[in-house]
Amino acid sequence: MDKKVFMQWVQQRHVSIPQLLLAHYTDLRMDEQELVMLLHIQSSLDKGDAFPTPEHLSTRMTLSLDECTSILGQLIKKRLLSLESHLNEEGIVSESYTLEPLWSSLITLLSRWDEKEAKADQK
Amino acid sequence: MDKKVFMQWVQQRHVSIPQLLLAHYTDLRMDEQELVMLLHIQSSLDKGDAFPTPEHLSTRMTLSLDECTSILGQLIKKRLLSLESHLNEEGIVSESYTLEPLWSSLITLLSRWDEKEAKADQK
Amino acid sequence: MDKKVFMQWVQQRHVSIPQLLLAHYTDLRMDEQELVMLLHIQSSLDKGDAFPTPEHLSTRMTLSLDECTSILGQLIKKRLLSLESHLNEEGIVSESYTLEPLWSSLITLLSRWDEKEAKADQK
Amino acid sequence: MDKKVFMQWVQQRHVSIPQLLLAHYTDLRMDEQELVMLLHIQSSLDKGDAFPTPEHLSTRMTLSLDECTSILGQLIKKRLLSLESHLNEEGIVSESYTLEPLWSSLITLLSRWDEKEAKADQK
Numbered sequence: 001m002d003k004k005v006f007m008q009w010v011q012q013r014h015v016s017i018p019q020l021l022l023a024h025y026t027d028l029r030m031d032e033q034e035l036v037m038l039l040h041i042q043s044s045l046d047k048g049d050a051f052p053t054p055e056h057l058s059t060r061m062t063l064s065l066d067e068c069t070s071i072l073g074q075l076i077k078k079r080l081l082s083l084e085s086h087l088n089e090e091g092i093v094s095e096s097y098t099l100e101p102l103w104s105s106l107i108t109l110l111s112r113w114d115e116k117e118a119k120a121d122q123k
Numbered sequence: 124m125d126k127k128v129f130m131q132w133v134q135q136r137h138v139s140i141p142q143l144l145l146a147h148y149t150d151l152r153m154d155e156q157e158l159v160m161l162l163h164i165q166s167s168l169d170k171g172d173a174f175p176t177p178e179h180l181s182t183r184m185t186l187s188l189d190e191c192t193s194i195l196g197q198l199i200k201k202r203l204l205s206l207e208s209h210l211n212e213e214g215i216v217s218e219s220y221t222l223e224p225l226w227s228s229l230i231t232l233l234s235r236w237d238e239k240e241a242k243a244d245q246k
Numbered sequence: 247m248d249k250k251v252f253m254q255w256v257q258q259r260h261v262s263i264p265q266l267l268l269a270h271y272t273d274l275r276m277d278e279q280e281l282v283m284l285l286h287i288q289s290s291l292d293k294g295d296a297f298p299t300p301e302h303l304s305t306r307m308t309l310s311l312d313e314c315t316s317i318l319g320q321l322i323k324k325r326l327l328s329l330e331s332h333l334n335e336e337g338i339v340s341e342s343y344t345l346e347p348l349w350s351s352l353i354t355l356l357s358r359w360d361e362k363e364a365k366a367d368q369k
Numbered sequence: 370m371d372k373k374v375f376m377q378w379v380q381q382r383h384v385s386i387p388q389l390l391l392a393h394y395t396d397l398r399m400d401e402q403e404l405v406m407l408l409h410i411q412s413s414l415d416k417g418d419a420f421p422t423p424e425h426l427s428t429r430m431t432l433s434l435d436e437c438t439s440i441l442g443q444l445i446k447k448r449l450l451s452l453e454s455h456l457n458e459e460g461i462v463s464e465s466y467t468l469e470p471l472w473s474s475l476i477t478l479l480s481r482w483d484e485k486e487a488k489a490d491q492k
Contacts, residue, residue, distance in 0.1 A: 002234045006252060010472040013415060014385045015145060016137040016262055022166055023183060031185045032159040043145055048417050060146060062154045103379040111125045129375060133349040136292060137262045139385055169259060171294050226256040248480045260385040268384060268412055269429060277431045278405040289391055306392060308400045356374045
């Protein structure tokens with residue numbers, strides 16, 4: 001085995017997926033393609049690229065450019081992804097994705113279940 | 124926000140996905156459903172459950188039991204997943220999944236690309 | 247490079263340290279030896295060993311058995327680590343470490359800072 | 370609990386420590402302070418800051434500025450850390466840390482053990 005490849009492996013970053021997301025993405029009405037798209041977006045955010053384009057996503061996924069655009073739209077519509085606009089000092093607007101709505105939805109879901117359980121225990 | 128839910132969040136495990144897998148799963152002829160199935164299997168292995176059943180996977184994914192069985196079969200056929208048999212001291216056979224073929228295939232791919240690049244540089 | 251070693255590398259688990267812990271352990275009055283001891287405990291918990299002994303910790307760290315016992319005591323005293331007792335169905339008591347007090351302290355710290363900042367902004 | 374703090378928690382990055390490093394840093398003649406310094410450097414590299422200064426490290430650790438400078442020197446001397454110089458297009462030189470020697474040393478160690486074991490098995 002090639003030492004150069006091994007160093008590439010050892011020095012790569014890892015995307016960290018919370019087990020609770022993996023266990024409950026279907027409860028958030030997401031399918032596997034949507035989940036993986038969010039992982040690609042997380043990976044881009046980790047690398048400092050806050051606005052991966054549908055073109056970029058399409059080269060990494062089994063999906064066409066149109067399918068990527070459509071899934072991004074669905075994720076925003078389902079409130080699992082959102083776009084933030086930033087105005088820099090020179091007055092130039094830039095956009096970045098945020099997964100905040102995803103985490104917020106997941107927490108709301110877990111809290112509701114926890115309340116239900118607490119009520120069931122009281123009976 | 125609920126403190127109990129927060130503690131559940133903080134104490135959960137994370138599944139660590141190598142960026143190189145996320146970048147190259149399509150080069151290994153995998154689609155998003157296959158990738159997520161391997162993540163579920165990795166997550167089970169991390170928890171000490173070495174043989175997640177199609178039934179278990181089906182409750183976590185958008186796929187039916189038959190679809191899970193079929194994708195597991197495909198992954199084994201494509202040599203991205205394999206089953207190992209273990210004989211314990213009492214003579215009972217148990218089975219466990221291993222992702223070794225996946226990592227092996229990914230490394231072979233990266234090594235081949237590295238060789239090609241090295242040759243191209245020599246010209 | 248040795249393929250067997252590479253597979254050992256690729257298939258190992260990772261301990262995930264939250265950046266907020268790395269940035270603020272000194273604010274929780276911990277030093278580097280205490281932090282690394284908690285990482286070893288986290289690593290044991292992840293592997294399903296809920297009660298790593300001072301002997302085990304001592305073989306993994308630069309510390310003697312007495313030093314390990316003493317640091318474990320300090321961590322419990324500082325409320326960054328605690329021991330839980332469990333009674334199983336056969337009436338046997340087992341003990342396990344939990345990092346819940348660590349996470350709780352870190353969150354309390356971050357919340358206090360956030361409140362201070364919010365008040366400062368109101369002025 | 371404060372939603373803002375929770376979102377800060379959920380959206381933070383994690384530093385991924387390979388279990389093999391945690392298990393074997395003492396075999397590489399490192400102590401806990403040196404290990405944590407390397408984790409801080411890894412964390413900086415992950416955030417895109419390739420050259421954290423001793424001043425920065427000192428604010429995050431229990432160590433004084435002089436102690437940080439001294440430990441950085443030791444890590445370089447022990448060949449666990451190195452500095453790379455880069456010349457950019459405008460002819461300006463910048464420096465960055467790399468943990469490549471750490472990973473290389475760890476792998477050499479594991480390979481040697483593996484060889485010894487293989488020889489022992491042959492006898």
